[in-house]
Amino acid sequence: MIDRTVPATQRPGPAHGHGTGPGDASPVLSLQGVHQVFRTPRGDVPAVAGVDLDVRPGRVLCLVGESGCGKTTSARMAAGLAGPAQGSVLFRGRDVAGMDRRERSDFRRSVQFIHQDPYASLNPVRTVYSTISAGLRRHGLVGDRREARRVTAELLERVDLTPAEEHLDKYPHQMSGGQRQRVAVARALAMNPEVIIADESTSMLDVSIRVSLLNTLGKLRDELGVGFLFITHDLAVAKYFAWDGEIAVMYLGRVVEHGPTPRVVNDPQHPYTKALIDAVCEPDPDLAHGRERIRLRSSEIPELTDLPPGCDFHPRCPLYEQGDCDSVRPPLVPGRDRLLACHVVNGG
Ligand SMILES: Nc1ncnc2c1ncn2[C@@H]1O[C@H](COP(=O)(O)OP(=O)(O)O)[C@@H](O)[C@H]1O
Ligand code: SF4
Numbered sequence: 001m002i003d004r005t006v007p008a009t010q011r012p013g014p015a016h017g018h019g020t021g022p023g024d025a026s027p028v029l030s031l032q033g034v035h036q037v038f039r040t041p042r043g044d045v046p047a048v049a050g051v052d053l054d055v056r057p058g059r060v061l062c063l064v065g066e067s068g069c070g071k072t073t074s075a076r077m078a079a080g081l082a083g084p085a086q087g088s089v090l091f092r093g094r095d096v097a098g099m100d101r102r103e104r105s106d107f108r109r110s111v112q113f114i115h116q117d118p119y120a121s122l123n124p125v126r127t128v129y130s131t132i133s134a135g136l137r138r139h140g141l142v143g144d145r146r147e148a149r150r151v152t153a154e155l156l157e158r159v160d161l162t163p164a165e166e167h168l169d170k171y172p173h174q175m176s177g178g179q180r181q182r183v184a185v186a187r188a189l190a191m192n193p194e195v196i197i198a199d200e201s202t203s204m205l206d207v208s209i210r211v212s213l214l215n216t217l218g219k220l221r222d223e224l225g226v227g228f229l230f231i232t233h234d235l236a237v238a239k240y241f242a243w244d245g246e247i248a249v250m251y252l253g254r255v256v257e258h259g260p261t262p263r264v265v266n267d268p269q270h271p272y273t274k275a276l277i278d279a280v281c282e283p284d285p286d287l288a289h290g291r292e293r294i295r296l297r298s299s300e301i302p303e304l305t306d307l308p309p310g311c312d313f314h315p316r317c318p319l320y321e322q323g324d325c326d327s328v329r330p331p332l333v334p335g336r337d338r339l340l341a342c343h344v345v346n347g348g
């Protein structure tokens with residue numbers, strides 16, 4: 001049985017936790033130049049086009065961007081649910097594509113995926129106990145039924161579903177959305193994961209329930225050293241959960257700005273990040289900082305099957321300059337405190 005009282009900070013591997021910055025531990029999970037293309041009757045859809053991301057123990061990497069920018073596709077590749085068309089997914093430095101059965105099973109256990117909709121991901125005819133203990137048994141982590149119930153109850157307490165005994169024998173329909181999502185988190189946690197990939201996992205919840213679940217996830221990050229690839233379309237949520245971590249902003253399948261959360265949120269540099277922050281300014285005046293709102297040249301997002309030449313953002317960009325902007329795609333390059341993909345703003 002795994003000893004859940006030993007935080008992952010004391011597991012073998014690099015030191016982590018609240019160290020000197022996002023670069024203070026080697027990544028446990030990496031996307032390296034990953035691409036994904038979907039073949040459709042409308043043509044090939046390049047949903048993800050060369051993304052590099054690192055998830056480190058006990059830290060949060062938040063992927064943000066509008067619907068359709070490739071967040072879920074990136075997350076599915078990171079979780080091994082789909083292989084990249086190009087590029088590699090590395091787990092503890094090993095390419096997932098080259099893993100044998102035992103390594104792959106370890107990877108699948110260590111990297112857990114939590115969906116947006118817990119109702120769809122939980123089996124309606126299984127109780128909470130049955131749902132969570134199935135994984136524990138499958139991986140040989142518990143012996144008899146008594147132990148399975150005890151460990152399941154401990155996991156429910158970890159995710160703040162208390163008193164655990166009251167929830168063990170409930171079915172999903174007898175619980176609220178927030179409680180169901182906590183069951184999904186407990187099921188992931190049962191695998192003693194090193195990384196949790198949370199894809200819009202709080203977006204279907206009411207605000208107060210969302211904050212409470214984010215606090216629970218924050219506890220897992222800090223106390224158990226779980227690394228998070230946290231996906232949201234909502235920058236206010238990113239700011240709340242990933243303040244000590246990093247934000248990568250995606251647009252049309254590529255990362256356009258990536259840096260420490262406070263830098264990206266308080267001083268966005270890429271014109272697209274500025275537009276994205278403007279979009280949430282009204283509900284979160286904190287994010288506005290009295291900045292002038294950005295005026296986009298167009299509100300229309302280009303089709304992935306018909307991308308413009310040059311910078312993908314140029315038809316909408318207020319800083320557009322004739323020349324490079326409409327002929328050369330800007331690479332994502334390091335600036336003073338972040339990575340940026342823009343010919344005009346280079347963050348130097
Ligand atoms: N199975 C699929 N077949 C065809 N197109 C897909 C498929 N999955 C996603 N896409 C397309 O890929 C793009 C990225 O989708 P997705 O990764 O789900 O974005 P996000 O999670 O940021 O909303 C979208 O244009 C979407 O329509
Ligand atoms: S490269 Fe040009 S069009 Fe693209 S974001 Fe920068 S300024 Fe705007």
Ligand SMILES: [Mg+2]
Binds near residue numbers: 068072199200
């Ligand atoms: Mg999605």
